[in-house]
Amino acid sequence: MLDLDEHKLDQLCKLAKLKIEDNEKEQFISRLNGVFEWIEQLSKIDVSNVDINDLSKEDTTYEREDVAIMHNTREEILSNTCNKDHNMFCVPKVVE
Numbered sequence: 001m002l003d004l005d006e007h008k009l010d011q012l013c014k015l016a017k018l019k020i021e022d023n024e025k026e027q028f029i030s031r032l033n034g035v036f037e038w039i040e041q042l043s044k045i046d047v048s049n050v051d052i053n054d055l056s057k058e059d060t061t062y063e064r065e066d067v068a069i070m071h072n073t074r075e076e077i078l079s080n081t082c083n084k085d086h087n088m089f090c091v092p093k094v095v096e
Helices: 006-016 022-043 074-078
Strands: none
Touching: 006 022
């Protein structure tokens, strides 16, 4: 198992171009070591009898009709803002 320490974390941060504050390092080390333990548990699962190409016939894709449904009215949507004019949202000018 990969046991992450502060030196290895510093190397990873350098490679990933990440900046982690000194007071956050212990928390990151603890969380990443937890992820590594979880990955180790997953690697112990026996999958030798699992056929990766088996597409179960029980799996079905349920299709629905493609119908547009309007759930809210224009008035309900515009009631969420105070910046509106002529039944439209008013936004700041983006292009000069």
